[in-house]
Amino acid sequence: MTHRDLTITEVLKDPLIRQIMRADHISVTGMANLLQDAARRQKRTKEFALLADLAPIANAASQTIPQADLR
Numbered sequence: 001m002t003h004r005d006l007t008i009t010e011v012l013k014d015p016l017i018r019q020i021m022r023a024d025h026i027s028v029t030g031m032a033n034l035l036q037d038a039a040r041r042q043k044r045t046k047e048f049a050l051l052a053d054l055a056p057i058a059n060a061a062s063q064t065i066p067q068a069d070l071r
Helices: 008-013 015-023 028-062
Strands: none
Touching: 008 015, 008 028
């Protein structure tokens, strides 16, 4: 059995989630905006982490390596 996250559309259509939204007085639009914002933030965080992981490689590549004098 594999696990996958629900899409925003699936979350908004889920009957249990809809019932909780109603109880908490959360509109579909408000919930959609909240989920889209969270998805954007998560994507930016992952992109930043990837860039941070690559920074040492980029720094090493940008440094000049002394050349041996072969004369």
